[in-house]
Amino acid sequence: MASHGVPRASGVQPATDQDWRKEQQKIKDYKGLVDSLNGRIREHQFNTETFEMTSKLLKWNPEYYTLWNHRRLILRHRFQYSNSRGPNDDSPPNHEALISLISDDLVFLIPLLRKFPKCYWIWKHRRWLLDEASGLLTASETRKFWQQELALVGKMLNLDSRNFHGWGYRRTVIEALERDALQAEGLSTSMTRQEFDYTTKMINTNLSNFSAWHNRSKLIPKLLDEMKADHQVRKKFLDDELELIERALWAGPEDQSLWFYHQYLVCTFDPKYTADSMVPEITGAESMAYVRKEIMKVREMLDGAEDCKWIYQSLIHLDRLYHELGNDWFEEASHIEGYFDELTKLDSLRLGKWNDLRGRINI
Amino acid sequence: MSLVSGPGRGGASTGHVPDEIKLVVEKHVEYIQTLDTRQDELEYWLTEHLRLNGVYWGLTALHLLGHPEALPRLATIDFVLSSQHESGGFGAAPGHDAHMLYTVSAVQILGTVDALEELDRRGKAGREKVGQYIADLQSQETGSFAGDEWGETDTRFLYGALNALSLLHMLHLVDIPKAVTYIQNCANFDGGYGVSPGAESHAGQIFTCVGALAIAGRLDLVDRDRLGGWLSERQLPNGGLSGRPEKLEDVCYSWWVASSLAMIDRLHWIDRDKLSQFILQCQDSEKGGIADRPGDMVDVFHTVFGLAGLSLIGFPGLVAVDPI
Numbered sequence: 001m002a003s004h005g006v007p008r009a010s011g012v013q014p015a016t017d018q019d020w021r022k023e024q025q026k027i028k029d030y031k032g033l034v035d036s037l038n039g040r041i042r043e044h045q046f047n048t049e050t051f052e053m054t055s056k057l058l059k060w061n062p063e064y065y066t067l068w069n070h071r072r073l074i075l076r077h078r079f080q081y082s083n084s085r086g087p088n089d090d091s092p093p094n095h096e097a098l099i100s101l102i103s104d105d106l107v108f109l110i111p112l113l114r115k116f117p118k119c120y121w122i123w124k125h126r127r128w129l130l131d132e133a134s135g136l137l138t139a140s141e142t143r144k145f146w147q148q149e150l151a152l153v154g155k156m157l158n159l160d161s162r163n164f165h166g167w168g169y170r171r172t173v174i175e176a177l178e179r180d181a182l183q184a185e186g187l188s189t190s191m192t193r194q195e196f197d198y199t200t201k202m203i204n205t206n207l208s209n210f211s212a213w214h215n216r217s218k219l220i221p222k223l224l225d226e227m228k229a230d231h232q233v234r235k236k237f238l239d240d241e242l243e244l245i246e247r248a249l250w251a252g253p254e255d256q257s258l259w260f261y262h263q264y265l266v267c268t269f270d271p272k273y274t275a276d277s278m279v280p281e282i283t284g285a286e287s288m289a290y291v292r293k294e295i296m297k298v299r300e301m302l303d304g305a306e307d308c309k310w311i312y313q314s315l316i317h318l319d320r321l322y323h324e325l326g327n328d329w330f331e332e333a334s335h336i337e338g339y340f341d342e343l344t345k346l347d348s349l350r351l352g353k354w355n356d357l358r359g360r361i362n363i
Numbered sequence: 364m365s366l367v368s369g370p371g372r373g374g375a376s377t378g379h380v381p382d383e384i385k386l387v388v389e390k391h392v393e394y395i396q397t398l399d400t401r402q403d404e405l406e407y408w409l410t411e412h413l414r415l416n417g418v419y420w421g422l423t424a425l426h427l428l429g430h431p432e433a434l435p436r437l438a439t440i441d442f443v444l445s446s447q448h449e450s451g452g453f454g455a456a457p458g459h460d461a462h463m464l465y466t467v468s469a470v471q472i473l474g475t476v477d478a479l480e481e482l483d484r485r486g487k488a489g490r491e492k493v494g495q496y497i498a499d500l501q502s503q504e505t506g507s508f509a510g511d512e513w514g515e516t517d518t519r520f521l522y523g524a525l526n527a528l529s530l531l532h533m534l535h536l537v538d539i540p541k542a543v544t545y546i547q548n549c550a551n552f553d554g555g556y557g558v559s560p561g562a563e564s565h566a567g568q569i570f571t572c573v574g575a576l577a578i579a580g581r582l583d584l585v586d587r588d589r590l591g592g593w594l595s596e597r598q599l600p601n602g603g604l605s606g607r608p609e610k611l612e613d614v615c616y617s618w619w620v621a622s623s624l625a626m627i628d629r630l631h632w633i634d635r636d637k638l639s640q641f642i643l644q645c646q647d648s649e650k651g652g653i654a655d656r657p658g659d660m661v662d663v664f665h666t667v668f669g670l671a672g673l674s675l676i677g678f679p680g681l682v683a684v685d686p687i
Contacts, residue, residue: 218561
């Protein structure tokens with residue numbers, strides 16, 4: 001958008017005459033280039049010079065989506081006709097020429113992605129190039145491109161580990177690499193385990209990475225299915241995840257990413273969500289035992305963190321769940337009332353929420 | 364109309380903030396009216412690809428401010444029609460390719476100034492064709508919508524399609540149940556929605572998904588408490604709202620978060636007074652316009668979403684806005 005996070009310091013000085021004249025010249029250059037390029041596209045002049053004009057303008061303004069469309073028209077034309085035997089030869093192109101065209105354009109995008117990592121159109125164009133490659137090249141040639149993309153997106157996520165374009169692109173890359181047509185013989189088709197380990201790595205670098213926790217929540221059910229995990233294996237997996245998140249919560253009890261992941265794990269015990277959880281066959285009795293244990297563990301976290309609203313929030317959630325499961329309350333009414341009292345004090349922004357929930361509980 | 368940011372800045376970034384800040388209605392009207400006079404700024408031209416969105420944002424802001432007449436109606440209609448293609452779709456400005464994002468803005472603008480019939484009278488394509496352009500971007504297979512013929516699907520396009528088609532009374536042109544299924548596939552454990560299946564929850568995408576479900580009459584599918592809980596945690600101690608956990612507040616989320624909460628009857632789960640104080644602090648009370656955060660440069664995008672947020676929470680002096 002126009003001015004996210006542009007500080008007050010920039011652009012405040014009144015422009016001098018000279019600045020104004022300079023700006024007018026820039027406008028003239030920019031508009032001249034745009035008009036000239038649009039004219040060439042209308043006339044189907046899909047040559048190198050026109051292509052270079054799109055490069056120049058896109059480096060200037062990658063948000064100008066029509067220019068990307070122009071560029072794709074030229075590239076499609078080149079894919080069709082580019083040939084080492086000369087521009088007037090209509091015979092189909094050889095794969096080396098295609099590979100270098102695609103590869104050059106992928107290289108062109110890298111500095112742009114680094115400079116404008118949140119620009120939808122750049123990611124879109126990259127995705128388009130890879131899709132074109134899939135249609136034009138052999139499976140093994142395309143696979144090489146996708147493998148390079150995996151390395152690139154890893155670098156992008158190292159620069160900004162919360163970039164949702166990056167995470168989305170990563171899922172696209174993985175999906176493509178897993179697609180049957182691209183599988184070289186003898187290779188394992190699933191990359192779920194590798195991606196799961198990647199989220200562990202990202203979380204270990206920064207516990208507050210909600211993007212990584214989120215991706216983990218999407219990968220676990222898939223991973224367990226692929227492992228053909230039975231009930232016991234699934235429970236063990238859940239235990240390990242609970243242990244991981246609890247260790248993290250001890251380190252950062254104010255971190256909402258962690259509490260949301262904890263909430264995700266606790267969903268397993270909620271009959272409303274059990275069927276889609278990581279232990280779909282968990283029994284009511286097993287769930288109650290888990291919830292009891294969770295209440296005790298979360299209560300322990302209060303020690304020294306009495307002003308952490310998330311703990312009270314979680315305890316209320318767990319207490320309500322326990323009640324739903326067995327119709328009994330695990331903690332005394334006065335405790336639960338006390339949690340609401342704390343939240344009213346500590347979390348006044350969300351008073352309406354606490355009043356609603358308090359009204360619904362009948363202890 | 365342009366998206367040129369500045370010239371002013373929203374409020375004070377540091378130091379004393381008065382308790383009682385007024386909404387400077389006249390200044391905001393003036394700010395929007397003068398946006399199109401800034402053609403000697405390079406940024407005016409570098410933001411041309413957003414022009415039609417900009418007109419929609421400016422026009423909506425003026426309607427919220429109670430000054431719908433502040434932009435010339437006829438010139439607005441003429442500009443919209445000049446951005447149309449024979450396919451029925453609209454580009455951001457004359458000479459820009461057709462795309463869902465601008466087609467939706469075009470329909471919204473024409474709807475706002477009560478001029479949809481102008482499409483049949485003097486558009487390059489009539490209402491029926493505009494509806495068909497949008498409908499043809501739906502994938503028969505998944506129910507999602509592409510932005511244009513170059514692919515890329517995104518829940519923003521799905522919401523835009525349903526919004527525009529409902530204004531055109533042409534929802535029958537698309538497969539609503541399939542679109543609804545697609546939205547459900549974008550749902551996450553936290554009750555929120557992402558940009559595509561598998562993507563993390565993001566307040567902007569939540570607005571598009573919940574809005575689309577509202578238009579489709581399927582809000583029953585939303586996990587209200589869970590989503591309401593996640594959305595209410597977007598409010599930060601200064602009253603502003605963020606788009607995702609551990610992110611900074613930004614005025615535009617005053618709309619995406621608050622309207623989503625309103626659609627699921629949970630708007631009272633955040634502190635509305637603190638939110639309005641935050642938005643007012645982002646105003647430039649001298650030259651008009653609203654910025655993303657106090658101290659930053661103003662622009663028309665943050666101006667409309669700040670005003671829409673204020674209107675939604677019932678701030679006096681503004682015309683009431685529909686959360687969908």
